[in-house]
Each structure stands twice: as structure tokens, then as C-alpha cells.
Amino acid sequence: MDQAIREQEFTEFAMARAEKLRRTAFLLCGDWHRAQDLTQIGLAKAYAAWHRIHGDGAVEAYVRQIIVREFLSQQRRRSWHEQPSDALPEQALDGGQERAELRLSLLAALARLAPKRRAVVVLRYWEDRSVEETASVLRMSRSAVKSASLRALADLRVLLDEDLRV
Amino acid sequence: MTSEDSFRERLETELAALRAPAIGGIAGEALAHGRRIRRRERVVGVVGGVAAVAGVTAGAVALGGGFGSGGAGTAASGGGLGPGIGPGVAMETTTRAPVATPTPTSGTSRTSPTSSPTSALSSPGSPPSQVLSESTQSSPNTVIGTVPASWKPPVPVSPADPTAADGPSVAELVIEALQRFGPGTGSSFSGSSISGVNANATLTWTTQHGAIRISASVSDGALDGKTPQSQCMPAFEEDYCAAATLSDGSVVMVQHGIGYPSGTSAPTHNNMVSITRPDHAAINVVEWSDGPLTDDQLYQIVSDPHWGLRMAGSFVGHADAVVRPFTDDGAGG
Numbered sequence: 001m002d003q004a005i006r007e008q009e010f011t012e013f014a015m016a017r018a019e020k021l022r023r024t025a026f027l028l029c030g031d032w033h034r035a036q037d038l039t040q041i042g043l044a045k046a047y048a049a050w051h052r053i054h055g056d057g058a059v060e061a062y063v064r065q066i067i068v069r070e071f072l073s074q075q076r077r078r079s080w081h082e083q084p085s086d087a088l089p090e091q092a093l094d095g096g097q098e099r100a101e102l103r104l105s106l107l108a109a110l111a112r113l114a115p116k117r118r119a120v121v122v123l124r125y126w127e128d129r130s131v132e133e134t135a136s137v138l139r140m141s142r143s144a145v146k147s148a149s150l151r152a153l154a155d156l157r158v159l160l161d162e163d164l165r166v
Numbered sequence: 167m168t169s170e171d172s173f174r175e176r177l178e179t180e181l182a183a184l185r186a187p188a189i190g191g192i193a194g195e196a197l198a199h200g201r202r203i204r205r206r207e208r209v210v211g212v213v214g215g216v217a218a219v220a221g222v223t224a225g226a227v228a229l230g231g232g233f234g235s236g237g238a239g240t241a242a243s244g245g246g247l248g249p250g251i252g253p254g255v256a257m258e259t260t261t262r263a264p265v266a267t268p269t270p271t272s273g274t275s276r277t278s279p280t281s282s283p284t285s286a287l288s289s290p291g292s293p294p295s296q297v298l299s300e301s302t303q304s305s306p307n308t309v310i311g312t313v314p315a316s317w318k319p320p321v322p323v324s325p326a327d328p329t330a331a332d333g334p335s336v337a338e339l340v341i342e343a344l345q346r347f348g349p350g351t352g353s354s355f356s357g358s359s360i361s362g363v364n365a366n367a368t369l370t371w372t373t374q375h376g377a378i379r380i381s382a383s384v385s386d387g388a389l390d391g392k393t394p395q396s397q398c399m400p401a402f403e404e405d406y407c408a409a410a411t412l413s414d415g416s417v418v419m420v421q422h423g424i425g426y427p428s429g430t431s432a433p434t435h436n437n438m439v440s441i442t443r444p445d446h447a448a449i450n451v452v453e454w455s456d457g458p459l460t461d462d463q464l465y466q467i468v469s470d471p472h473w474g475l476r477m478a479g480s481f482v483g484h485a486d487a488v489v490r491p492f493t494d495d496g497a498g499g
Contacts, residue, residue: 022192047204076450106176
């Protein structure tokens with residue numbers, strides 16, 4: 001493929017999808033700067049593999065997979081200095097402290113899940129991926145994904161102290 | 167509206183309430199990174215054979231040196247295995263990353279696995295870690311290796327008077343393992359624990375050759391999903407990876423790359439070996455430098471049969487008494 005065409009296609013894809021992918025990365029890591037890095041890594045690897053993936057509509061799935069796996073890989077290295085926290089992940093826009101606390105509760109609860117369970121929740125319920133797709137991305141069995149989903153939702157219910165309807 | 171829709175909507179609402187930084191020129195930056203990956207892939211394809219030969223050479227050179235045993239081998243050799251393990255074994259089992267030849271177009275100054283042990287060992291009292299500049303963080307040049315067949319699965323012991331492991335007991339177990347490689351002293355202890363979930367420690371290990379920083383942790387691997395990662399997932403921050411499932415089902419992972427030592431956000435090159443045993447005990451050890459400990463030595467540490475979220479009560483008590491001062495960094499879990 002001509003390099004100019006490749007770069008044009010890639011740039012169009014990246015500009016259209018980067019924000020959505022970055023939000024997925026943020027839900028995983030809870031840090032916008034790290035989310036930006038994860039997204040950039042995913043996009044860069046997609047560019048390098050463009051000749052293999054661009055034709056079958058699988059680019060976004062490819063980038064998402066890179067982001068999730070890179071996140072989990074980094075977690076393995078960071079595990080001993082990461083701790084669950086009640087701290088809110090970011091400051092809210094103006095609108096009242098009480099309102100902000102209400103809005104941020106699900107994100108704060110998500111951040112307290114173990115990384116792999118968090119990834120399952122993000123892929124299944126944020127990205128709307130099937131059990132099979134989630135299992136493929138995370139290299140888990142389908143039953144493990146189902147089990148992790150149930151446990152993660154149970155954890156979220158406890159953390160949120162409410163009947164989470166999922 | 168389905169319950170899944172409701173969940174997504176709630177997350178959307180919460181995300182919208184956050185002040186996300188501008189995404190900036192991420193497409194252009196990713197494009198530049200992607201170009202570098204492609205260039206390196208082409209170069210790696212050419213030099214792959216040379217790298218494999220270099221890896222074999224590195225194993226042979228391992229006969230010449232020894233961390234903590236008076237040797238002066240290169241970091242490429244990783245040093246010898248220390249007292250009690252003969253050079254013949256070192257020849258068979260020493261694993262270091264094959265030399266990843268830097269590309270002339272990369273423009274980075276990544277520390278090569280061939281750096282000398284004197285660069286990895288700082289003088290006592292000085293920061294032992296190799297802190298990298300931002301420009302050297304991203305290397306897609308991951309070399310995939312293999313776990314030596316000689317790495318046998320551990321047979322965990324059942325502790326007497328089982329007591330929850332804590333930071334000092336993790337540090338003490340690491341020290342006992344390091345002392346099998348040669349004399350030295352531990353200091354600058356820190357770490358934390360959550361009973362039944364995680365215990366971790368970081369310490370400085372000082373020998374006559376200098377000091378290194380080393381971290382270790384034991385955690386409940388079942389909390390992170392039922393199936394541990396058993397394959398390498400090459401990432402930007404890794405320059406070497408090897409993984410295998412041992413005969414008993416234990417999953418072993420070797421990773422060399424960039425990480426973040428406790429208490430700092432400075433990216434630091436490190437070598438890590440981890441094992442997740444069938445009983446779900448996940449043990450990690452990280453050397454915050456590129457050598458002088460070999461991967462074999464790191465594996466000897468994580469495969470110690472005494473690792474567990476519960477250890478012998480007398481051992482934990484002794485560790486609490488002698489691993490002093492110990493700073494609880496509150497990073498348990």
C-alpha cells in the first residue's frame with residue numbers, strides 16, 4: 001500500500017476514534033494522561049499493522065485489544081504501589097459538590113475493582129462486547145468472563161450500596 | 167432502555183462531568199510512533215539472526231562472573247549463579263534477553279542489556295535505580311524468549327502456625343534468597359500488606375560490588391481473574407518477554423522493561439520474574455536495574471517454597487523483629 005494512502009487512512013481513523021478509545025482507556029486506568037499514553041500506543045501499533053487490519057473493519061477492535069492488554073501488562077508492574085482509593089479520579093465541572101459526588105460514584109467504584117475484573121466490566125458493559133469477544137481480548141475462557149462479570153457486578157453493588165441493574 | 171444501556175449512560179454522564187485534558191495531536195503522535203515501529207520491525211527482521219547468536223554468547227560469558235561472588239562479568243552475562251550452583255548449570259540455565267540491536271533511525275538511547283554490572287550497581291548510598299528519560303520510554307522492540315526447561319515448579323510448604331504474610335516477612339524471604347547467591351545486607355525497607363490479599367516489600371541489597379533495589383510481592387492471583395496471563399503480550403514498555411506454563415500448571419512470566427518503583431513516578435528499567443501457582447499465590451520479584459541478578463536467580467527467589475499469603479508464624483515474627491526500620495508506604499493491595 002502506498003505510504004501516503006496508509007497515513008491518510010490512519011489519520012482519519014485516529015481523529016475519528018481517538019476520543020472514544022481514550023475514554024475506554026480512562027475507565028481502565030482512571031488517569032487521563034495514562035489513558036492518553038495507552039491510546040497512543042494502541043494507535044501506533046495499529047498503524048504499524050495497518051496493511052493487515054485496515055480492510056476488514058477490525059481496526060478499532062485491534063486498538064481496543066492493545067489498550068486493554070497494555071493496561072493489564074502495566075498493572076503487573078505497578079501492583080505493589082497501587083492501592084484502591086476512595087479519592088475521586090478527577091475534579092468535576094462546576095455544578096455543586098453534592099451533584100458531583102453523585103455523578104462520580106460509579107467511576108470511583110469501578111476504580112476499586114481488580115484490574116482484570118474492571119477490564120471485563122469495561123469491555124462488556126461500556127464497549128458492549130460479547131462474552132466471546134471479551135474472552136478473546138483478555139485471553140480468558142468464556143466461563144471465566146461470565147464469572148468475572150458476575151463477581152465484578154456484585155462488587156460494584158456492594159461498593160455502591162445499591163441494586164445495580166445490569 | 168436495557169440495563170446495559172443504563173449502565174453505559176450512567177458512565178457517560180459521569181465521564182461528561184470530568185474535566186478531561188485536551189486530546190491534542192494524538193493522531194500525529196501515534197503516526198510518528200507507528201512509523202518508528204515499522205522501521206524497527208524491518209531492522210529487527212534483518213538482525214534477528216545476529217541477536218540470537220549474541221544471546222548464546224551471553225550465556226557462555228555467564229561462566230565468567232558472579233554477582234556477590236567476586237566475579238566481574240558483564241551484565242549481558244548476568245553474572246554467575248553464585249555459591250552452590252555450578253558453572254555447568256549456569257551454562258544451561260542462564261537467561262538474559264537477546265541483544266536487541268538499536269536501530270540507527272530510532273534516535274533513542276535505551277539502555278541495552280549489554281550494559282556492564284558497574285553501571286547497574288551503584289555505590290552504596292546513592293540511588294541504585296536506572297532512571298530513564300522520557301525519550302527512552304517507548305520501545306516496541308520486544309524480544310520474545312523462552313523460559314528454560316530447567317525451571318521446575320515449586321512445591322509450596324505448609325507453614326507451621328500459619329500467619330498472614332506482611333511486608334517485613336516478604337523482605338526477609340527475599341534476603342534469605344539473596345544470601346544464597348552471596349553475602350550482602352538489606353536496608354531501606356518499605357512496603358505494606360493487606361491480610362490475605364497482598365504483601366509486598368522493597369529493599370536495597372548491598373554487596374561488596376554495590377547496591378541494587380529490589381521489590382517483591384505475594385498476592386492472591388484469584389482476585390485478578392481465574393486464568394493468569396500465560397502468554398507474552400509485547401508492549402512498548404517491554405524489551406524482553408518470556409512466558410510458560412510449568413508442568414504443575416504454574417504460570418511463569420519474565421519481563422524486562424520499564425516500570426515505576428514504589429514512591430516514584432520516574433520510569434525505571436527493570437527485570438521482573440513472576441509466577442502464579444495453582445494455589446493462586448502470585449509472586450513477583452523485580453530488580454530495579456538491568457542486572458546483575460540473572461533471570462535464573464530471580465526465578466529462584468519467586469519459586470522459593472515458603473512463599474504464601476500465610477507463612478510460618480515464627481518466621482513472620484522474626485522478620486517483624488529484624489527487618490527494621492520498615493516504612494509502611496500504605497500501598498497494600
